[in-house]
Structures are given as C-alpha cells and as structure tokens.
Amino acid sequence: MSTKVLPFSNDEIIGLTRQYQTPFHLYDEKGIRENARKLKDAFSWAPAFYEYFAVKAAPNPFLMTIFKQEGMGADCSSMAELELAKRCGIVGEDIMFSSNDTPADEFKAAKDLGAIINLDDISHIKFLEDCAGLPELVCFRYNPGSARTGNVIIGSPHEAKYGFTKDQMLDGYKILKDKGVKRFGLHAMVASNELNYQYFIDTAVMLFERVAEISKEVGIKFEFVNLGGGIGIPYRPEDNPVDLNAVSSGIKAAYEKIIVPANQHPLKIYLECGRMMTGPYGILVSKVLHIKKTYKNYVGLDACMVNLMRPALYGAYHHITVIGKENHPSDQTYDVTGSLCENNDKFAIDRKLPTVTPGDIFVIHDAGAHGHAMGFNYNGKTRSAELLRRENGTTIQIRRAETIEDLFATLDFNALKSF
Numbered sequence: 001m002s003t004k005v006l007p008f009s010n011d012e013i014i015g016l017t018r019q020y021q022t023p024f025h026l027y028d029e030k031g032i033r034e035n036a037r038k039l040k041d042a043f044s045w046a047p048a049f050y051e052y053f054a055v056k057a058a059p060n061p062f063l064m065t066i067f068k069q070e071g072m073g074a075d076c077s078s079m080a081e082l083e084l085a086k087r088c089g090i091v092g093e094d095i096m097f098s099s100n101d102t103p104a105d106e107f108k109a110a111k112d113l114g115a116i117i118n119l120d121d122i123s124h125i126k127f128l129e130d131c132a133g134l135p136e137l138v139c140f141r142y143n144p145g146s147a148r149t150g151n152v153i154i155g156s157p158h159e160a161k162y163g164f165t166k167d168q169m170l171d172g173y174k175i176l177k178d179k180g181v182k183r184f185g186l187h188a189m190v191a192s193n194e195l196n197y198q199y200f201i202d203t204a205v206m207l208f209e210r211v212a213e214i215s216k217e218v219g220i221k222f223e224f225v226n227l228g229g230g231i232g233i234p235y236r237p238e239d240n241p242v243d244l245n246a247v248s249s250g251i252k253a254a255y256e257k258i259i260v261p262a263n264q265h266p267l268k269i270y271l272e273c274g275r276m277m278t279g280p281y282g283i284l285v286s287k288v289l290h291i292k293k294t295y296k297n298y299v300g301l302d303a304c305m306v307n308l309m310r311p312a313l314y315g316a317y318h319h320i321t322v323i324g325k326e327n328h329p330s331d332q333t334y335d336v337t338g339s340l341c342e343n344n345d346k347f348a349i350d351r352k353l354p355t356v357t358p359g360d361i362f363v364i365h366d367a368g369a370h371g372h373a374m375g376f377n378y379n380g381k382t383r384s385a386e387l388l389r390r391e392n393g394t395t396i397q398i399r400r401a402e403t404i405e406d407l408f409a410t411l412d413f414n415a416l417k418s419f
C-alpha cells in the first residue's frame with residue numbers, strides 16, 4: 001500500500017498560495033525527471049526503446065521540453081498538439097501522430113513535420129494518400145475486438161471506435177507495400193489507467209503475434225511496435241504503482257519467444273504514456289470558500305470541474321489533503337464541490353475529512369495528467385495558472401491563469417453598436 005505523500009512541503013504550498021491566486025496547478029520537475037529515467041532504465045534491454053509523451057495529458061511546452069531533454073518525443077492527436085510539439089522543437093520522427101477521425105489538414109501538417117503517422121482506419125490509407133501523399137513509414141492502430149477486455153475509461157475494445165480489425169490490417173499492409181511504403185509500425189492502445197502490469201505484457205504478446213503473422217503473410221519487416229499508453233497511477237491510498245521492471249521483463253521474454261524466431265529482431269519498442277509521466281507529479285491547490293450544511297455537508301472550493309474534470313466525468317477518485325490538518329481525525333463526511341451550475345461539479349462525494357473551515361487549503365492529488373488539460377470555460381469559468389517547482393527548489397509560472405478578457409477575445413462588442 002502506498003501512502004499519499006505530497007512532493008511539496010506545507011510551507012511551500014502555503015507560501016505559493018500567498019504569491020499566486022488559487023486555484024493553481026503545481027508540478028514537481030524532479031519527480032517528473034526521476035520517473036522518466038526510471039521508465040527508460042526499465043526498458044534499457046530493448047533495441048531502441050522510445051517514449052512519446054501523450055501531449056493531451058499535460059499540453060504545456062515546459063513539461064514537453066522536460067521530456068525532450070530526457071530523450072523522449074511527443075504523441076500528438078490534433079493540429080494544436082502538433083503545433084505545440086513543433087514550437088518545442090520536437091519534429092520529425094520524434095512525433096507520433098496517433099489520431100482518429102482525422103481532418104485532412106492535420107494529416108498534411110503531420111506529414112509536413114515528418115511525424116510518424118499512425119492510421120486509425122483502413123479507409124485512411126487512401127484519405128492520407130489523397131490529402132498529403134503516403135510517407136515512407138506508416139503505422140496502423142490495431143483493435144483486437146472481443147479478443148481483449150478493456151476497462152472503464154477506454155471501454156471494451158469491441159465497443160471502442162478506435163483501430164483496424166485483424167483482417168483489415170492484413171489487407172492494409174498489403175496495400176501499403178504495393179504502393180511503395182517501405183517502413184512499417186504496429187500500434188495498439190487497449191487500456192487506460194490500468195494498474196495490472198500483466199495487461200501490458202498481454203498487449204505486447206498480442207502485438208508481437210500480429211507482427212509475426214503479418215510479416216510472414218505480407219512479406220514485410222516491421223520496424224516498431226507501439227504499445228500505447230494507459231499505464232495507471234495509484235490514485236487511491238491502497239493502490240500500488242505499476243511495477244515497470246515486471247512489465248519490461250515480461251515483454252522481454254515475449255520478445256525473445258516471438259519476435260526473434262520470426263526474424264523480426266531488431267524491433268523497436270515504443271510507448272506513448274501520458275498519465276504515468278506527469279499525473280502523480282502535479283497537484284491542484286485550492287481554498288475553501290464556504291461550508292454549507294443542508295441534507296448533506298458541503299465544502300465549497302474556489303476550484304471547480306473546469307480545473308479537474310475526472311471526478312465528474314468518470315467518478316474518478318482523487319485523494320485530498322487538507323493542509324495542516326493531516327493529523328486531525330477524518331471524522332466528518334463532506335461532498336467537496338466547485339461552483340458550476342451543474343450538480344456533478346464535485347471533486348469527492350461522501351469523503352471522510354477532518355473538520356474543515358473557510359480559508360483551509362485543499363490539495364487534490366494526482367492532478368498532473370488529464371487535469372488542467374481537460375479544462376473548459378462553461379459558466380464563464382477561467383482556467384487556472386500552472387506552476388513548476390524546478391529541481392533547484394524555485395517555482396516558476398509555466399502558464400498564467402486565464403482572464404475574462406481571454407474569454408471575450410473572440411467576441412466583438414463594437415459590432416453591438418450597429419446591431
């Protein structure tokens with residue numbers, strides 16, 4: 001069992017609440033870098049292991065640059081994510097473009113950047129050829145259908161919108177080969193926030209088997225498999241982190257058993273993790289505005305689901321620490337809410353907490369991935385700032401908070417005069 005230890009001291013957090021308006025997101029550079037190195041070390045046996053950070057998890061250029069400095073790339077799925085990568089100096093095959101229902105201009109932008117293009121459907125071969133031309137390297141996203149079970153966040157593969165069937169892949173690689181494509185990749189992402197390390201080994205076995213079959217039948221050599229993201233993090237105090245060395249050694253055994261005899265060695269192993277790269281190293285810091293007692297007890301924060309949508313979206317658990325009250329008995333039961341005019345704007349329901357008073361500082365743990373990134377502006381709420389504590393202990397702002405003027409930037413109030 002892991003205990004939910006914060007990577008920041010109480011004094012540090014309290015100090016920052018005096019310097020910056022709450023709510024804000026705060027990331028720990030040291031934790032991010034150490035974890036990134038741990039991941040690379042775990043896969044040091046692989047011919048060319050590479051992690052493409054899933055930009056959607058935390059699309060901030062400072063965080064993306066940390067990964068670039070650690071020798072990692074960017075997994076993009078939209079025009080803005082491609083543009084962000086480009087502006088961080090991440091280009092060429094350091095970008096994996098794993099999109100779906102993709103517009104033509106995004107394929108074109110990805111091709112122009114020299115990104116690795118991961119196609120989501122067999123019809124996209126022709127679509128890509130028509131809008132941008134086929135690159136020399138193409139990857140397909142595989143959907144195993146009922147051959148695998150998924151989990152709550154991503155759903156069962158059979159019901160999921162993503163990827164090719166096995167037969168479509170066979171046809172698809174033949175088409176690519178006939179059209180002169182020279183280099184081939186294979187991708188799958190079948191789980192999200194999965195804590196069972198065996199799941200990732202099973203995914204690797206599945207992809208290795210496809211590589212062995214398809215290479216033989218179509219007569220091609222695969223260059224890489226991309227095992228996707230989806231490595232979970234211990235959101236709950238009783239959860240354990242995924243044992244990366246166990247994942248890696250299981251994949252290595254499968255590689256030796258399947259890939260080597262199939263004459264597909266060397267085969268590069270790629271991941272495109274987001275959550276595990278930044279999730280545990282970011283927190284949402286908020287202040288208590290109100291305590292309300294009706295049929296239930298409510299803590300009203302100055303943060304709302306605009307700052308972290310996961311609890312409202314999936315009923316996800318995020319641990320909460322009330323700063324300075326860590327040793328008080330958690331003998332009260334509260335719903336922890338934001339101020340949106342939506343009753344599901346809650347960070348926690350029936351959460352046991354110490355007695356809370358207005359002005360208390362709440363830290364919502366594990367908000368470093370799919371947190372700020374999922375922000376939106378409903379009710380005219382503005383997204384918070386993002387802060388980064390550097391390895392030397394200083395803290396810098398890596399994104400300012402939005403203002404109401406930012407929200408109104410697309411409106412022309414002058415046009416009202418003649419309306």
Ligand SMILES: *Cc1c(COP(=O)(O)O)cnc(C)c1O
Nearest residue numbers: 054098229230231272273274275
């Ligand atoms: C969301 C996503 C990822 C990252 O998933 P995490 O759960 O954050 O690791 C990677 N690849 C694709 C295609 C995705 O959609």
